[in-house]
Amino acid sequence: MEKDTREKLMETGERLFSEKGLSGVSIRELAREAGANSALISYHFGSKEGLYSAILEKQFSPINALLDSVSGTEISPTEKILTYARCVAKVHGTVPFLTKFLIGEIINPSRFFEPFIQKYIHRIYNFLVETLREGIRCGEFRKNIDVNTAALALAGMMNFYFITRPISQRFVPGDSEQDKEFVMKAVEIFLNGVANYGNE
Incomplete structure (x- = not known):
């Protein structure tokens, strides 16, 4: 079964944040790497910080x-x-x-x-x-x-x-x-x- 957008953002965030830290990753990069619209980060997590907190x-x-x-x-x-x-x-x-x-x-x-x-x-x-x-x-x-x-x-x-x-x-x-x-x-x-x- 294909992963949903929230799961993709979580997996992408795990990889990017673990390598670069919170401040080293942009919303645009997260969205691009996850193959998702950047607005979906706000929809699912409220913000980049919300995604980081969930991770x-x-x-x-x-x-x-x-x-x-x-x-x-x-x-x-x-x-x-x-x-x-x-x-x-x-x-x-x-x-x-x-x-x-x-x-x-x-x-x-x-x-x-x-x-x-x-x-x-x-x-x-x-x-x-x-x-x-x-x-x-x-x-x-x-x-x-x-x-x-x-x-x-x-x-x-x-x-x-x-x-x-x-x-x-x-x-x-x-x-x-x-x-x-x-x-x-x-x-x-x-x-x-x-x-x-x-x-x-």
Whole structure:
């Protein structure tokens, strides 16, 4: 079935905005690349900014689904982190432009940085900190770990791989299974570092 105009504009916007940022893409370029009348951008999204906002929501909403699937479950803190890691690999695989939007907004933030990017990043950070604290309380993790540093370190381990993927792929071609394998090995290293082996 042929894609409708709204879907075409979303797909075109994903590609162009991820490459050039919000300010680097004109309405005329968006319409031309999507094969649509520029007036349809206003019709479907209100403005170029409205299209960008809709695309950001699409890119980052899987993070909420990720955390919803893990938070509040009756599994151990270690299993929560393992589940989170598996979901990170899946999210990056299903939303390939996510990393570009994240980097772009960090380097050159638009007015959407606060309501979108920071909202999702803050939720991930809180989830990791609370899971680490839970692990300390129940004796799974060492008491002397700094949960803030550990949360940032884990998030970095999970996401840096995908940020550098466009470069590393030139030397070490991979696929979604390799991505998942890397993420799980990285989280295993992290968990070995924070685990309480009975010394505390």
